[in-house]
Structures are given as C-alpha cells and as structure tokens.
Amino acid sequence: MSSSPAFLNGAKRWLLVGIVLAAVVSMFSGQFNRYHLGVIVDIGINIILAVSLNLINGHTGQFSLGHAGFMAVGGYTAAKISLVVSPMLPPALQPLLFLGALIAGGLLAALAGFGVGVPSLRLKGDYLAIVTLGFGEIIRVIVQNMEAVGAASGLKGIPKYTTLGWTFGLAAVTIYFVTSLVNSTYGRGFIAVSDDEVAASSMGINPVRYKVTAFVTGAFFAGIAGGLYAHHKQFLSPTGFDFLKSIDIVVMVILGGMGRTAGVVVAAILLTLLPEVLRQFSEYRMIIYSLLIIILMMARPQGLFTWNRKKGAA
C-alpha cells in the first residue's frame, strides 16, 4: 500500500476503518433484528479475544490455554462494578461508568496475566500450556465458590451497556494496539522470542520481559472482551468460561494462522457464524465442530489464511 497517504498506512488504516464502520453501523443497529444484532456483537467480542490471544500464542510463540480465565476475571469485575455503581448514577453518566468498568476489568485481568506470565519464565511448550489451563480452571473454581458474584448460579441482571459501536470500536482499538505493538521496533522482540529464544536473548532481547508483556497485554484485552460479554449477555455463569471456551479462542488463532492478525479476524468471524449456521443441526453441531478441528490440523495446520507469508508482517 505504498501509494496510499501516510495516515492510511498499516495499522492506522484498521483503526480508522474499524471505528468508522462501528460508528456507522451502530447508527443503524435499531433496524437489525435482535438475533442478528446479538450475533454481530458476539463476532466483535470474539475478534477482541482472538486478536489478544494471537499476541500471546501467535506473535510471541507461547501457548496459552487459559484465555477464558482472563475473560472471566474481566467480565466478573466489570459486571460487579456496574451492578453496584449503576443504581447510584444518573443515566447520562452510564457510558462513562461502562468504560470505567471495562477498564477496571481489563486491568484486573492484566494483573492475572502478570501472575500467569511469571511462571512462563521457567516453563515452555506443554508445561506452559498446562499451567495456563490450570490457571483458567483455578479462576473458574474461585468464581464458582464466590458468593459475591453469584457463585455457581451465576451473576444476573447486569445492565445492557454493550452496543455495536462499543464492541467494534474496542475491537478496532485492540487490533490497532496489537498490530502497532508488534510492528514497532520494540515489538519485533515478540517475533524474535517466538522464532528462537536463545538467539533472541543473545541479541540483547530479554525474552522474559517480552513474554510477560505479551501475557499482560493479551490478558488486558481479554478482560475488556469479558466486560463487553457480561454487558451483552446480561448474565454470567462460571460454566461459560470453561476449558472449551479457551479452546474456541485457540482454534480461531490457529485457523487464522498464528501471528496473522487479518487471518485471525476472519477466523473469529467464521467461527462465530459457524455454530449459528449449524443451529438447525444442533444435535450434530459439536460433533462437526470437533471434526473440523481435526481436519483443519491435518489439512492446513498453518491456518486457512496464509496469503502473503511474510514473517513478522502482522
């Protein structure tokens, strides 16, 4: 895209396109039927989840199976905050509260990400996968036993703040942030760590720092996605954040091609639509889904969207 103006270059283009699209479509959202609107918001949330996991699993080459855990931390935090605070605020301030709750959820999730990032200093591959899986389970078990957030019966009556505009605006911000982070001079370190940790560290790159940064950043956006999800579904239950949810996000990242943001976004869209398309075969839905995972791994483990393979280009 060398011919396009400078302000339309690279990641900024995504941000612009995303926010404009979100704002424009949001204006018409009243005309959509509720079901379609719900699915579209789901897509936006999944894009945030997949792009943020892509930073950890794709760009940095770590393997996290606990993304749903971060999402749960963010979702429950944001939901609890708006449940407690919203009755005290006039309607005009509600969007501000929503933003505050989302950020608080993201920050707490980022803190959790830091906690998971630290073991990754010593662990690699399968072991890291297991620790992140375990972390996700620990979060679920804690939430399941926490009376303050409804324990096993779930958290009900969360105000419906999530709109199309919020979701896709934040999705655009996520994509912008992750792509420009990875494409920055500093961010090349993520790719270096994923390519060869030893070589990277001998070039003066601190792999530990990059890994923790990836976990913290990825977790922050997963937390934001969790907050959006909470205020979209208006109900949270610990079972919604189980192992299967983490797998869903991992599959999106793999389908899109690890480390390729555009592919991951397309994969998030496809994999959100797939269960809706299969709804009429609901009995076979999950069987088909699991078969697809296997077939995908056999036929195209590098992802479906591997055009323009340029290492490092996000």
Place this chain on the structure above:
Amino acid sequence: MDWLLQQLINGLALGSIYALIALGYTMVYGVLRFINFAHADVLMLGAYAAYFVAPAVSSVVPLPSLTGAILVSLISVIICAGIGILIEFLAYRPLRKRPRLTVLITAIGVSLFIEFTCQHSAVFGADTKPFPKLLPEHDFHLGKLVVSSNDLVVVVTTLLLLAGLWFIVQRTKMGTAMRAVSHNQQAAALMGININRIISFTFGLGSALAAIAGILYAMKAPGIDPLMGVQPGLRAFIAAVLGGIGNLPGAALGGLILGLLETFAGGISGLSNYRDGIAFGILILILLFKPAGLLGKATVEKV
C-alpha cells in the same frame, strides 16, 4: 487419628486409579512427546464397553463373580486397546512429522469428538447409566475404619498392573524397544526398531490401562456417562505432569499424591469445593520450583 487413616485408605484407592490413568498419559508422552487428551475418553469407553459386555458375559458366567469380572475387564481391555491404536493410526500418525502443537490441538479435537459423539442420543446418550455390579461387595470393619472390598480390589489391581507394566517395560524386548524409542527415535529406527509398531503398542498398552481404570472408577462411582472421563482424566493428567511427564514412577507417585490430596481436601469442609483449584495450584507451585516435575529429568527413565 481414625479420620486420618480413613482418609488415607480412601485416598490410596482413588490415587491408584489416577496412577493407572496417569501412566497412559506419560507413556504416550514418552514416545510421542505430546499430551494425548483423548486418553480420558478411552477411559470412559472402557467403562461403557464393560457396561455393554456385562449382560452378555453374565449369560455365560454368573455376575457378580471374580471370573466374570476378569472376563468383562479382558474384553473391555481388548476393545479399548484397539480403539487406542485406531486413534493413533487415524489421527496422530499422519501428523508424526508436524509441530507438537498441531498434534496437541488434534488431540483436543479427538477428545471433543469422542465426547460429543458419545453424548449423541443415537450412541450412548448424555444420561447417567447404572454400572453393573461386577464383583460381590463387602465392607470390612477394622475398629472404626471401614475398608470396602472395592477399595481393596482397586489397590491390589493397581499394584499387579504396575508390576506387570514394570516387567513389560524393563524385561521384555518390546519394553526395551519402547525405552529406546522414547530415548531417541531416530537412533532407535537405525537400530532396526519398527517405530510405528512400538508407538501402536504403547497406545494399546496405555489404553488397556485406561480401560481398567475406567472400570475401577465406574465401580466406585454412582453411574457412568459420556463425560465421566473428564474429571479423573484431568486429575491424572495433573498427576502425570506433577511426577514429571514421560516418567513412569513419577506418574504413579503423582497419581497417589493427587488422590490423597483430593480426599484430604474433600474431608475438610470449606476446602472441598476448591479441590480442583487446589490440585492445579499445587501443580503450578511445584512446576515453579521443579519445572520438569517431581521425578522428571534427574532420573532418566523415560518410557
């Protein structure tokens, strides 16, 4: 004191089952270096095989009886060993040269596929089915302690299987070949070892252990359902990593630790709801200090 001993007995029985399952995880890891997520589902299939075979067997040998139980277990072991070998052949063998992450995701896919297929109403259905009584049951009272015959059967079976496994791995030609493959696959191939055969054998052996573990687990559980393998599978998988994945004694040790931990935590009110969290928490702590697990690496006895 009585309480402690009672929990110890219960924990040993539970830990034995976990140890049997963990051995399957660790053996496959030894030869193929990936975590076979579908292992937990082979365990479930083992229990279902027994469930369907038991009525047929009881027309020949009356159930519950020792011979009947052994016959049912044998048939179920053969079925599961076949399934294990088939899974490897169909799903994992085509990916032999691929990155391990690819295989790991495939394994998760296979696991989900088995679970969801079995939950379908045309297969097993999602409901819980009562497991047939294979052995006569009796509770032994030692002072205030209660030892059920099932617990004894579990512990004795596990000990026998562990001894058998040790013999296979250490004293037979097949076991030597397994150890060679786990040590260095290429060198083993150069020495004339048929890698594919060894890997199939390992899957068969691991799945056979899973089948027995499934039956033992079902005997203690209120019933069987297509997701019954998930919880014990997860615990056993933690156990295998805890002991140092790829390490046989480590898996057995990890299984015992997890079983004891679970019964003790379950016995303390307030902690019981956090059982899974505690198990993972301890795993993470141990991995922080010993990244290769309790018995990993230092003792080079990978299989």
